[in-house]
Amino acid sequence: MSRANSRQMKLGAFLMAGGHHIGAWRHPDAVAEAGVDIDHFIGLAQMAEAAKLDMIFVEDAAAIRERNVNIASQAARSTGFEPLSLLAALAVNTSHIGLVATASTTYNDPYGLARTFASIDQLSGGRAGWNLVTSASELEAENFVSSGLRPHAQRYERAEEFAAAATAVWDSVDAGAYVVDGNVYVDPGKLHPVDHRGTHFTAAGLLDSPRSQQGRPVMVQAGASDAGKNLAARTADVVFTAAQTLEEGQEYYADLKARMPSFDREPDDLKILPGVSPIVGRTESEARAKYDALQELIPDEVGVALLASYLSVKDLSQYPLEGPLPEMPQTDGIQSRQQLIIDMGRRENLSIRQLARHFAGARGHWQLIGTPAQIADELEERFYAKAADGFNIMGALFPAGLEDFIILVIPELRRRGLFREEYEGRTLRENLGTRIPARGA
Amino acid sequence: MSRANSRQMKLGAFLMAGGHHIGAWRHPDAVAEAGVDIDHFIGLAQMAEAAKLDMIFVEDAAAIRERNVNIASQAARSTGFEPLSLLAALAVNTSHIGLVATASTTYNDPYGLARTFASIDQLSGGRAGWNLVTSASELEAENFVSSGLRPHAQRYERAEEFAAAATAVWDSVDAGAYVVDGNVYVDPGKLHPVDHRGTHFTAAGLLDSPRSQQGRPVMVQAGASDAGKNLAARTADVVFTAAQTLEEGQEYYADLKARMPSFDREPDDLKILPGVSPIVGRTESEARAKYDALQELIPDEVGVALLASYLSVKDLSQYPLEGPLPEMPQTDGIQSRQQLIIDMGRRENLSIRQLARHFAGARGHWQLIGTPAQIADELEERFYAKAADGFNIMGALFPAGLEDFIILVIPELRRRGLFREEYEGRTLRENLGTRIPARGA
Ligand SMILES: Cc1cc2nc3c(=O)[nH]c(=O)nc-3n(C[C@H](O)[C@H](O)[C@H](O)COP(=O)(O)O)c2cc1C
Ligand SMILES: Cc1cc2nc3c(=O)[nH]c(=O)nc-3n(C[C@H](O)[C@H](O)[C@H](O)COP(=O)(O)O)c2cc1C
Numbered sequence: 001m002s003r004a005n006s007r008q009m010k011l012g013a014f015l016m017a018g019g020h021h022i023g024a025w026r027h028p029d030a031v032a033e034a035g036v037d038i039d040h041f042i043g044l045a046q047m048a049e050a051a052k053l054d055m056i057f058v059e060d061a062a063a064i065r066e067r068n069v070n071i072a073s074q075a076a077r078s079t080g081f082e083p084l085s086l087l088a089a090l091a092v093n094t095s096h097i098g099l100v101a102t103a104s105t106t107y108n109d110p111y112g113l114a115r116t117f118a119s120i121d122q123l124s125g126g127r128a129g130w131n132l133v134t135s136a137s138e139l140e141a142e143n144f145v146s147s148g149l150r151p152h153a154q155r156y157e158r159a160e161e162f163a164a165a166a167t168a169v170w171d172s173v174d175a176g177a178y179v180v181d182g183n184v185y186v187d188p189g190k191l192h193p194v195d196h197r198g199t200h201f202t203a204a205g206l207l208d209s210p211r212s213q214q215g216r217p218v219m220v221q222a223g224a225s226d227a228g229k230n231l232a233a234r235t236a237d238v239v240f241t242a243a244q245t246l247e248e249g250q251e252y253y254a255d256l257k258a259r260m261p262s263f264d265r266e267p268d269d270l271k272i273l274p275g276v277s278p279i280v281g282r283t284e285s286e287a288r289a290k291y292d293a294l295q296e297l298i299p300d301e302v303g304v305a306l307l308a309s310y311l312s313v314k315d316l317s318q319y320p321l322e323g324p325l326p327e328m329p330q331t332d333g334i335q336s337r338q339q340l341i342i343d344m345g346r347r348e349n350l351s352i353r354q355l356a357r358h359f360a361g362a363r364g365h366w367q368l369i370g371t372p373a374q375i376a377d378e379l380e381e382r383f384y385a386k387a388a389d390g391f392n393i394m395g396a397l398f399p400a401g402l403e404d405f406i407i408l409v410i411p412e413l414r415r416r417g418l419f420r421e422e423y424e425g426r427t428l429r430e431n432l433g434t435r436i437p438a439r440g441a
Numbered sequence: 442m443s444r445a446n447s448r449q450m451k452l453g454a455f456l457m458a459g460g461h462h463i464g465a466w467r468h469p470d471a472v473a474e475a476g477v478d479i480d481h482f483i484g485l486a487q488m489a490e491a492a493k494l495d496m497i498f499v500e501d502a503a504a505i506r507e508r509n510v511n512i513a514s515q516a517a518r519s520t521g522f523e524p525l526s527l528l529a530a531l532a533v534n535t536s537h538i539g540l541v542a543t544a545s546t547t548y549n550d551p552y553g554l555a556r557t558f559a560s561i562d563q564l565s566g567g568r569a570g571w572n573l574v575t576s577a578s579e580l581e582a583e584n585f586v587s588s589g590l591r592p593h594a595q596r597y598e599r600a601e602e603f604a605a606a607a608t609a610v611w612d613s614v615d616a617g618a619y620v621v622d623g624n625v626y627v628d629p630g631k632l633h634p635v636d637h638r639g640t641h642f643t644a645a646g647l648l649d650s651p652r653s654q655q656g657r658p659v660m661v662q663a664g665a666s667d668a669g670k671n672l673a674a675r676t677a678d679v680v681f682t683a684a685q686t687l688e689e690g691q692e693y694y695a696d697l698k699a700r701m702p703s704f705d706r707e708p709d710d711l712k713i714l715p716g717v718s719p720i721v722g723r724t725e726s727e728a729r730a731k732y733d734a735l736q737e738l739i740p741d742e743v744g745v746a747l748l749a750s751y752l753s754v755k756d757l758s759q760y761p762l763e764g765p766l767p768e769m770p771q772t773d774g775i776q777s778r779q780q781l782i783i784d785m786g787r788r789e790n791l792s793i794r795q796l797a798r799h800f801a802g803a804r805g806h807w808q809l810i811g812t813p814a815q816i817a818d819e820l821e822e823r824f825y826a827k828a829a830d831g832f833n834i835m836g837a838l839f840p841a842g843l844e845d846f847i848i849l850v851i852p853e854l855r856r857r858g859l860f861r862e863e864y865e866g867r868t869l870r871e872n873l874g875t876r877i878p879a880r881g882a
Contacts, residue, residue: 025621032621036563036650038533062553063646069629078627079619079650082560088529089564092479111584112503112548119523122477123530142645143552146638178520180466180473186519188510197587204583205504209477209520 009383009418010238010271010390010432012055012100013048015041017080019397020277022306022360023297027397034398035080042093044402051406052420054431055098055129056090057220057240057392058083062107063139071305084116091124098428100129100220100238106155107135107144110165110196111203117217118170118209126213126427129238131220132231134159136312156227158200163219163235165196165203167437170216172206214427215436224252224336233259236270237434240392242337242364243274244344249387269434271389274382275365277396278375280404287369294396295361303356310364311338321353337364365394372408379409380418450824450859451679451712451831451873453496453541454489456482458521460838461718463747463801464738468838475839476521483534485843492847493861495872496539496570497531498661498681498833499524503548504580512746525557532565539869541570541661541679547596548576548585551606551637552644558658559611559650567654567868570679572661573672575600577753597668599641604660604676606637606644608878611657613647655868656877665693665777674700677711678875681833683778683806684715685785690828710875712830715823716806718837719816721845728810735837736802744797751805752779762794778805806835813849820850821859 018024018034031040045056064078081089083101090099099120103113113130120128134155135141141149150158177190196203221236223229232239233256243249252274257267279294281287300321308316311328319326325345328338341364345355361367368375382388395401413419424431459465459475472481486497505519522530524542531540540561544554554571561569575596576582582590591599618631637644662677664670673680674697684690693715698708720735722728741762749757752769760767766786769779782805786796802808809816823829836842854860865872 025626026623028623030623033619033651038564042533062556062649064649069627069632069647078647081563081650082557084526085529085557085560085564088526089533092483092530092533107550107553109548109585115503116523116526119526122522123479123526139646142643143635144550144643146643178474182467182469182471185466186510191510194584202583202585202587205580206510206519208503208505209522210474 008420009379009413010054010273011419012057012098012238012273012390012392013044013053013402014057014059014275014392014394015044015398016059016394017398019401020363020365020394021294021297021396022302022363023294024397026297027294029397029400031398033079038081038086038089040398041081041086041090044398045090045094045097047399047402047406049094049097051410052423053097053393054390055100055428057131058086058101059131060102060104060133061135061137061140062104063137063143065137065139066305066309067139068305071302084120087120087128088123091120091127094124094127096127096423096426096431098127098129098218098431099124100131100218102131102133104133104135104140105159105162106150107140108162110162110201111169111194111205114166114169115207115209118207118212121212121214121217122209126429128212129218129220129428131222131240132159132163132235133222152225153227156225156231159231161198161200163231165194165198165201167216167235168194168196169203169207170212173209173211175211178210214429218428218432218434229256229259232256232270233265234263235437237429237432238271238273241272241274242340242366243387244340244366246382246385246387248340249274249382250385253387265437266435269437271432271434273390273392274388275392275394276379277362277365277367277394278405278409279367279369279396279401280372280375280408282371282408284370284374287371291361291369295357298357298360300353300356303360304352306360306363307341307352307356310341310359316352319352322351324350325352325355340364361396362394372412375409376412376416376418379413380416383418449861450820450829450854451495451714452860453498453539453679453714453831453833454485454494454843455498455500455716455833455835456485456839457500457835458839460842461804461806461835462735462738462837463743463804464735465838467738468735470838470841472839474520479522479527479530481839482522482527482531485839486531486535486538488840488843488847490535490538492851493864494538494834495831496541496869498572499527499542500572501543501545501574502576502578502581503545504578504584506578506580507746507750508580509746512743525561528561528569529564532561532568535565535568537568537864537867537872539568539570539659539872540565541572541659543572543574545574545576545581546600546603547591548581549603551603551642552610552635552646555607555610556648556650559648559653562653562655562658563650567870569653570659570661570869572663572681573600573604573676574663593666594668597666597672600672602639602641604672606635606639606642608657608676609635609637610644610648611653614650614652616652619651655870659869659873659875670697670700673697673711674706675704676878678870678873679712679714682713682715683781684828685781685807687823687826687828689781690715690823691826694828704878706878707876710878712873712875714831714833715829716833716835717820718803718806718808718835719846719850720808720810720837720842721813721816721849723812723849725811725815728812732802732810736798739798739801741794741797744801745793747801747804748782748793748797751782751800757793760793763792765791766793766796781805802837803835813853816850817853817857817859820854821857824859
């Protein structure tokens with residue numbers, strides 16, 4: 001299968017400590033305490049860069065991930081680097097790959113956060129990206145506010161104002177404002193002090209660094225609610241999503257792109273990257289064996305606890321493991337993920353244990369198991385069927401999971417003309433090919 | 442002059458972009474846009490490490506530094522990296538030197554900030570230090586709050602609570618808590634969830650990384666008010682200060698150390714490092730010529746504007762440059778620095794222009810101009826006279842200002858037994874030789 005085309009996939013590598021699979025840390029090939037091993041992260045980022053991937057991506061919540069430390073431990077993301085300091089350390093060990101990290105609009109201030117991303121943009125020569133989240137974690141809320149998790153609508157109202165203020169901070173300095181020629185330091189005509197006095201935030205100064213080499217840091221988002229999709233349609237360059245089926249992917253894709261014209265944006269200026277966890281083997285049975293070895297590393301209590309947290313319910317252990325999910329109330333957690341799980345349980349008639357194992361493995365994302373050609377076929381199908389502009393690759397176990405994809409699948413995608421041979425530019429924005437939304441947008 | 446002694450100086454390098462001298466950016470040897478040149482910072486940090494300095498230090502305010510951009514520009518700290526991302530980038534390019542950066546208790550939250558310093562501690566193997574400030578800058582206040590700069594007493598009340606909460610976050614994980622042996626991830630008995638519900642802050646979770654290799658990040662402070670000195674006596678490992686004269690230094694030193702026993706601490710667990718800006722020449726006249734060349738780079742309006750900002754007054758330009766300082770009201774700015782300037786003006790009978798030039802040069806710190814032996818004599822005197830446990834070296838112009846000190850003065854200090862030949866350990870705390878205040882202290 002080969003088609004001449006100019007549109008190519010954008011690919012990100014989701015670097016989740018020891019691997020995206022919940023049992024990864026128990027695997028004999030696991031890197032111990034991968035979350036705080038900087039050489040491990042540098043190795044992965046350099047590997048992704050050598051393969052010309054668009055970006056690496058780091059998720060976040062400013063908290064451990066489960067109230068029960070034994071479950072948290074098994075989710076293996078109880079310990080890790082704070083993402084922005086991790087990006088800074090990776091910036092000086094890479095030269096072309098985009099560096100995207102998650103930061104919350106609920107527990108930060110726009111001036112401070114915009115300034116830190118601007119700094120990472122300077123450190124990396126224009127390769128920073130901000131995954132804007134509103135933070136649905138209760139454990140995170142407890143580390144910052146006494147009143148607990150704020151309702152979804154309030155979080156997004158704050159996020160809208162946050163994004164506008166942060167953008168104004170980045171836009172307060174034009175390219176070339178700092179002259180620094182021994183006599184003149186700055187051209188005041190190229191400075192536009194922020195004057196943001198909103199409901200939630202104040203910012204009234206200038207960014208304290210030159211304008212980003214890519215104009216503004218790249219904006220990433222993963223909103224799935226109506227409010228989340230509108231924020232993305234207005235501000236995002238890249239959107240992550242979780243889609244189990246082709247149809248789910250197409251529906252999300254069409255919906256989000258259709259929202260863009262009303263914000264005066266072209267659909268192509270936003271790249272939609274569903275997550276996919278590929279388990280690659282040279283043969284199908286080799287791939288299947290790798291998958292089974294990982295699935296065996298999920299104790300029931302861990303899988304069920306993770307499922308409960310994805311559903312934003314306290315506990316599921318009172319229901320029989322062999323039975324179906326009970327009826328669920330809507331919560332202020334991540335509504336789309338709840339719905340995805342509920343839908344899949346009904347569609348495929350799965351028990352709690354089966355759902356738990358399925359979602360614990362790929363954490364709610366698309367699971368692909370097969371040969372390089374089989375995996376490339378599936379990715380290509382979704383790419384051409386307008387379910388994706390590319391993918392967020394979730395290696396199940398690091399470094400092998402990323403290495404397998406790079407060594408086995410990337411060459412297959414290249415043969416099909418679906419992925420770049422060389423970087424188009426030095427900044428993340430150049431490689432993505434997205435244009436900056438107009439000033440004030 | 443040589444004395445056998447075991448007590449040795451602790452030395453920090455204050456890395457202020459292009460140099461500590463306000464005219465540095467205009468100098469022919471200046472590095473253009475030094476503030477956002479990571480290779481420049483890496484070079485300085487590696488040079489300081491090769492000389493076995495204890496630490497590098499980065500100051501901060503989350504804002505440009507002067508309302509008038511033309512003055513700001515000339516203060517040459519209008520653009521720069523955000524300090525914590527800078528430290529992270531330096532962490533992976535150094536192996537032994539301490540990495541200290543400034544962060545505000547007024548515009549951060551304890552969980553988030555403690556977590557970022559913990560992350561830098563993990564990135565560096567236990568070499569992070571936090572210079573805790575309450576932020577007296579109005580421009581910084583305007584980037585965060587609509588109500589403007591908070592009064593001094595309120596800022597310190599918040600800082601006390603912030604330090605206690607941040608410490609509780611670091612202490613929430615014991616050494617060895619994360620077992621990660623394939624079966625057991627964490628030993629729950631070694632976790633102590635924070636339960637901070639205070640006036641200003643909430644934090645109720647666990648740090649999401651292992652305990653620091655140095656126990657806790659090193660705490661640095663520069664308080665000069667009564668509230669500032671009490672906070673330092675209770676929590677700091679290192680204190681920066683500005684002392685023009687030996688007597689000022691001795692008075693501050695005695696005062697601060699005398700406060701420690703009431704907080705159950707030994708005076709030796711806190712190192713007092715006054716700032717000094719050394720201009721070194723192989724001969725006295727060579728040193729003097731270097732100084733004069735820098736002083737010529739200070740236009741009157743820049744010097745006077747900086748003096749006004751140090752005095753926390755809006756403007757001084759209505760007073761004759763040849764006349765003395767007018768009477769000043771006390772403000773909520775940095776009171777000690779105001780007093781230091783007023784005292785010096787009276788003591789030495791200086792005009793506004795003279796004061797402006799003097800303070801603009803070393804920014805209020807001790808200015809030393811001379812040969813290596815002369816400079817070593819002065820440092821040695823203050824060290825033995827209990828005015829200092831070491832010094833914070835403020836290179837006037839980088840890289841030459843640091844290089845001169847390292848090549849010319851350090852060997853002289855070593856000959857006198859005043860400075861180490863090799864690092865004592867790998868963590869900043871080991872090299873400083875300070876003990877962690879007890880849990881909950
Ligand atoms: C690939 C992917 C990564 C995500 N990473 C994070 C994250 O690191 N932190 C976080 O708080 N939320 C994360 N989310 C959740 C989204 O930010 C978002 O809240 C969620 O998709 C639900 O959409 P909504 O917020 O519009 O309800 C992620 C979602 C996806 C699909
Ligand atoms: C060497 C040195 C460096 C300092 N660096 C900073 C800084 O980076 N940011 C800041 O807001 N204040 C800084 N300060 C100011 C101190 O934090 C402190 O506010 C000041 O010394 C006055 O003391 P007080 O706060 O007790 O009134 C510094 C002071 C000194 C002596």
